[in-house]
Amino acid sequence: MNIGDKVYLKAVGNMAVKYKDQLLIKESKITKVGRKYFEVDGVKFKMENKEQETGGYTADWKLYFSKQEILDEQEFQKLERDIRSKFNAFGKLDLTLDQLKRINEIINE
Structure with a gap:
């Protein structure tokens, strides 16, 4: 993963409930890359499994590397x-x- 790589975020959990009438998919880019985490639009994801770092709360976004x-x-x-x-x-x-x-x-x- 590198800064500027294109990714797709799909709303899940509470975010999906908020936008229940439509499937919310955002095209974005990786903005920060660290040893344990990387960020997309200010949202942290774990490097090991690409899951959102939630601090114990329900995730709002699921990360994908292609729309397909x-x-x-x-x-x-x-x-x-x-x-x-x-x-x-x-x-x-x-x-x-x-x-x-x-x-x-x-x-x-």
Whole structure:
């Protein structure tokens, strides 16, 4: 990670509730880089796992390095919901996006 690298922030937690009518995604750049943390628009993220440093509170932002990562995550969640509704299943599925797409094609034929 370097200063000036482009990143994308997606609203989560309380920030997502505040903007519930719309998906809030901000394109931004890394402004500071340290040993343990880096900053984007004044928001600190941990270097080790890219999670927001919250000081014990709920995170407001989730960091991504491309907009496609966000779109893939949304598609995954939608397919997961659709498949669960077909099978009335709960819990986390241990499947990839491609596997979910193929399952979705099969069950919707």
